Amino acid sequence: MEYTEFKQKLVSNLQDLIGTRYLVSVQKTDFTENLEDFVVIFDSSELVMRCSKMAPIYEIHTNHKVPPAVLASALKASFGIGEDSGSINKSRVFYRLENLEHVQKEYKDIPYQRFLDLAIVFYINLACTEDSIQSRRITNSMLRESKLSISDLMSLANKNTPQMFPYTLRPMEDAALDILDNNPSLLNDPKVRVSLMLMFGKEVGLIPEEEYTSRYVLSCEGNLYGSTAILYPELLG
Structure with a gap:
C-alpha cells in the first residue's frame, strides 16, 4: 500500500x-x-x-x-x-512545571499546586522514549476515584520523577557550545558574543578566576521537562 x-x-x-x-x-x-x-x-x-x-x-x-x-x-x-479514567498507576505519576496563568485559564478539572509563579501539574507516564514522552494529565475526577489527595500526588511524583527523568548538571560553557552547535545563528546576538568572550577570556587566563562567576545548567536527561529538576527533593541543596 x-x-x-x-x-x-x-x-x-x-x-x-x-x-x-x-x-x-x-x-x-x-x-x-x-x-x-x-x-x-x-x-x-x-x-x-x-x-x-x-x-x-x-x-x-x-x-x-x-x-x-x-x-x-x-x-x-x-x-x-x-482505559478506566479513574485508574492512577502510582508508580507512573510524575510532575511538570508549567505556566500558572496558562494552567488556570486553559486546563479544566485538574489538580495542581502553585510553586512561585508556576504550577506543578501531575501526569501519568504512558510511554517514554529517548526523546519523547506520551503522558496523560491527571484530573480531579481521577483523583477522587482513586481516593488520593494532592499531597499524595506530590509524594508519589517526588519519588518517581527523578527516576523517570534523571537530572543533569553541566557547566554553562558546555551547554552554550552545544546550543551554538545546533543553532549557529545565535552568534548574531550581541549578548551571546559577550558571554562567549567572557567564557573564553577566563579559559585563556585573561580574566582572573576570582572575577569570574561560575554558572551551571540544571536539566534532565534528554532535555525533557528540564526545569522540573528544581523540584527534586534536596537536589538544589
Whole structure:
C-alpha cells in the first residue's frame, strides 16, 4: 500500500476506534533536521495531545504486512485510550512545571499546586522514549476515584520523577557550545558574543578566576521537562 493511502486509512481506522472525543490527524513537524510525519491525537476533553512518528508505523506495515486497522488498535492501546479514567498507576505519576496563568485559564478539572509563579501539574507516564514522552494529565475526577489527595500526588511524583527523568548538571560553557552547535545563528546576538568572550577570556587566563562567576545548567536527561529538576527533593541543596 502506498504511503499516502496508508496514512489516510490509519487515520480513518483510528478515528473510528477512539470516537469523536479525540481528533486524529497527521502533521509534519521539524523537531529534527528533516520534516517528519507524526500521527497526532488530540483529546478535546482533557486538552492533551499525543503523537507518534509515522515512519516506524509504516515500516511495520510494509515489512510485516500488518493492516492499518491492526496498527490503529495498537496505537490506541499504546496511548492508553479507553482505559478506566479513574485508574492512577502510582508508580507512573510524575510532575511538570508549567505556566500558572496558562494552567488556570486553559486546563479544566485538574489538580495542581502553585510553586512561585508556576504550577506543578501531575501526569501519568504512558510511554517514554529517548526523546519523547506520551503522558496523560491527571484530573480531579481521577483523583477522587482513586481516593488520593494532592499531597499524595506530590509524594508519589517526588519519588518517581527523578527516576523517570534523571537530572543533569553541566557547566554553562558546555551547554552554550552545544546550543551554538545546533543553532549557529545565535552568534548574531550581541549578548551571546559577550558571554562567549567572557567564557573564553577566563579559559585563556585573561580574566582572573576570582572575577569570574561560575554558572551551571540544571536539566534532565534528554532535555525533557528540564526545569522540573528544581523540584527534586534536596537536589538544589
